[in-house]
Amino acid sequence: MIPLTACDRCLERDFPHMSITLMHNPPGDGNCQFGALCFWLNRLGIHRSPEKFREEIVEYLENNPTDTEGFPLELYAGVPWSQYLHSTATDGTYGDQITLQAAADLYNIEVLFVSTLGHNATTLISPSASIPYARVQLGHYAKQHGEHYICVEGGTLVSEEEPHLAESYECNQEKGGDSLSSQEAEVVPAKRREEASAVSTDKSPVPVEIRFV
Numbered sequence: 001m002i003p004l005t006a007c008d009r010c011l012e013r014d015f016p017h018m019s020i021t022l023m024h025n026p027p028g029d030g031n032c033q034f035g036a037l038c039f040w041l042n043r044l045g046i047h048r049s050p051e052k053f054r055e056e057i058v059e060y061l062e063n064n065p066t067d068t069e070g071f072p073l074e075l076y077a078g079v080p081w082s083q084y085l086h087s088t089a090t091d092g093t094y095g096d097q098i099t100l101q102a103a104a105d106l107y108n109i110e111v112l113f114v115s116t117l118g119h120n121a122t123t124l125i126s127p128s129a130s131i132p133y134a135r136v137q138l139g140h141y142a143k144q145h146g147e148h149y150i151c152v153e154g155g156t157l158v159s160e161e162e163p164h165l166a167e168s169y170e171c172n173q174e175k176g177g178d179s180l181s182s183q184e185a186e187v188v189p190a191k192r193r194e195e196a197s198a199v200s201t202d203k204s205p206v207p208v209e210i211r212f213v
Helices: 032-044 050-063 081-088 098-107 163-177 190-201
Strands: 004-007 019-022 109-115 124-125 132-141 148-154 210-211
Touching: 019 032, 019 132, 032 050, 032 098, 032 132, 032 148, 032 190, 050 081, 050 098, 050 124, 098 109, 098 124
Parallel strands: 109 132
Antiparallel strands: 004 210, 019 148, 109 124, 132 148
16 A cells, blocks of 8 residues: 655655755655656656656566576565566556666666665665766655655765765676776767756756655
8 A cells, every 4th residue: 555645745854964955756656766767767868658667677677587696686576576577567566676776777877865764775776787877866765754756866975975885886886887898888879978968967956845645
């Protein structure tokens, strides 16, 4: 059952000391992770509906059932892989870190999400075998806080002040993220890189009330 509340959510209260700005609040219908990622993809010039995005993620996972080290993703899902894929393909099924990693790999983006659990729960998800051309940022309300994703900007970045993020980033690089040649790194057309650059310089906040609807 999707938790609902009519209470306005205050970023300063729910994400204390993170200095983030709300950019988009998708409907709280179980599709929020897909809706939040679609918001950023659309700004990067990759136009998808949440429904189409979900289909592409499931198709990618069907074709890539193991991680970069060859371990079956079924081990992380905790259920038979066919059951996981069927559930993930169903409208209203929550996305998880498996779908976030799939999005990072499929669209060559970094996904940085901050959590209502605090700074220590901040997580950076990078493409498994390529250099990302853009980073998107999500805010995540943990299960006990309503289980919801929103789009945010600002606040936490990978830096020396955040060793747990830096370690995650370095771990991804050791798996091949920084071992590509300059030619192999040109995975995104120049036009799309220019669009990504334009997006990254657009810091205008979008005033939105955070409601679960």
